Amino acid sequence: MRLRVGYELVYECPQPTPMLLMLNTHYSRAQDMLVPDHINTQPWVPLRQYQDAFGNLCTRLTAPPGVLTLSARGVFEVPPNHEVPGSNGYQHTIEELPDECMMFLLGSRYCETDLLSESAWQIFGHTPLGRSRVQAICDFVHNHV
Structure with missing residues (x-):
């Protein structure tokens, strides 16, 4: 396609x-x-x-x-079918992450994490860990930005 x-x-x-x-x-x-x-x-x-x-x-x-x-x-x-997420929705602990992933966990000058962290926990803290939480965040951004 x-x-x-x-x-x-x-x-x-x-x-x-x-x-x-x-x-x-x-x-x-x-x-x-x-x-x-x-x-x-x-x-x-x-x-x-x-x-x-x-x-x-x-x-x-x-x-x-x-x-x-x-x-x-x-x-x-592009392939005619959209990507289908794998069934593994496991959320790794920080200790399990490879070193090259650590830079993605740092704060960003584009997002004031100290101001938004509390709101993020209020909105997403109740969601299940792993893929479900990521999908909830993606859905929120899609619907609000």
């Missing part, structure tokens, strides 16, 4: 504005690309790209004063 993806984002900047974009499909899906999702700018601005520690393709640019439009279109070959 073919999946067409794309976006058009329009920004208005009062002055030259450095931007860091993470808008491309992850490199692990590159083999599925029929039409790559290259970033286009209007007006044209130079783009610099690099791959971060997680394999994301990051794009740097400086938006000129005025309106800047970012867009991309891509086509991917």
Whole structure:
């Protein structure tokens, strides 16, 4: 099955504005690309790209004063059926987690964990551990964001 993806984002900047974009499909899906999702700018601005520690393709640019439009279109070959979660919903203890997972448990500057932790426990603390709790969080985000 073919999946067409794309976006058009329009920004208005009062002055030259450095931007860091993470808008491309992850490199692990590159083999599925029929039409790559290259970033286009209007007006044209130079783009610099690099791959971060997680394999994301990051794009740097400086938006000129005025309106800047970012867009991309891509086509991917994807399986006809959606992914089905495995039946194992076990939630590992922190001690059982591999070292490379630990960085994902740290606070983030994008989410004020000290302010949101209490609310998160109130909303999700009653849910069963493991896959059920993750699904409850995903459903909440889907319905509220």
